[in-house]
Amino acid sequence: MIKLTARQQQVFELVHRAIERTGFPPTRAEIAAELGFSSANSAEEHLRALARKGVIELAAGASRGIRLLHGPNPHDPPHHPPHPYTLPHASLMQLSLPLIGRVAAGSPILAQEHIAQHYACDPALFSSRPDYLLKVRGLSMRDAGILDGDLLAVQKKSEAKDGQIIVARLGDDVTVKRLKRQPNGIELIAENPDYENIFVQADSAEFALEGIAVGLIRPSEF
Template sequence: MPDSPKLTARQQQILDLIRSSIERTGAPPTRAEIATELGFRSANAAEEHLQALARKGAIELVGGTSRGIRLKSDTLRSLNASRLQGLGRQALLPLPGIAQLALPLVGRVAAGSPILAQEHIDQTYHVGADMFARQPDYLLKVRGMSMRDAGIFEGDLLAVQKSKEAKNGQIVVARLGDDVTVKRFRKTRGSIELIAENPDFKTIVVEPDQDFELEGVAVGLIRNSLLM
């Protein structure tokens, strides 16, 4: 494994904030959110630090989106080394002496059946309980690129906490008719919207007579590259 990049205290602070945001909401923070959290005068100051982190190889920046920040796989491995030792293609191995969560991995969901039905569970992953700010109930394998600009990609494992309610702006797992989808949630007085984080995908407006149900909210993400 390559050596971790040498970071200044401020750069480490920003990197920790990015990781915390991904664990908490499933998406990296915006420049404006970083500036607010760390007391910068403007988002430009946050951008300068992000550029420095990118030059050091700690992150990758994706143009054209406010949340276009990706943790590099080597950085993820370094940050999670104490929690995710022994990663293999089949499972995250339990660590002695550390509280573990046994999370079912949900693959493709059949139309109209419960998301945690046994036939949908591909395997069980063991992860450190302190990986997530809020405890998830299952992992969902992401399909498609509709949440690309939130840093969620095809094949990633989304950590989901079961919930029938969500706040505006949260990333949710929702059932709409026969489909299960991952989108950003927004509710107004007159409608519910499921918003993609990719301009190639349209916002889904849930009609009052549609079969709609929230399955959970995202509380973290495991990058697919960690499982390679």
């Protein structure tokens, strides 16, 4: 049985909640702010302790590179694959993800003309397998840790849970916002007080869900 300190348990549960709610892990700074640590370094120390105990895995150099190796209760035994020796070599497990730049009005987001290049990524960086990377433009999601120039890992989905960060098409534009359901439609929440939220009426033909965020990469991490 894995024994965690009270603080380690709090950090583990915070990471689990963040992945459940938003689709990707919190940054060290977000953990520190949420739990009242004096600095992000304190959060890093607890994460490393959890990694040593085998309940999480850390990806070097990634601000959100935290992967859970246990379910909601870290005291339960982990679920190991039945045949661990049949796993492919690590170099063969890299994902090749298309990077989407500017999206032309009315055309599919994965259209060939939108693909700027491909990146080889470690699957452990993401909470679920993404289909593409979207280059973030602007600072409307700054307080969620998503900055201008970041690469948002997106999984194609036609449905999303309340509170998840999504990629949405609004008429001719593609935007990244947090989804909030309202009785007569949906609200796209900006995580920056300098930007206004966007309300979309139910059954609006202008709105289409392109996918949900499952991870984040800073170009400096490559």
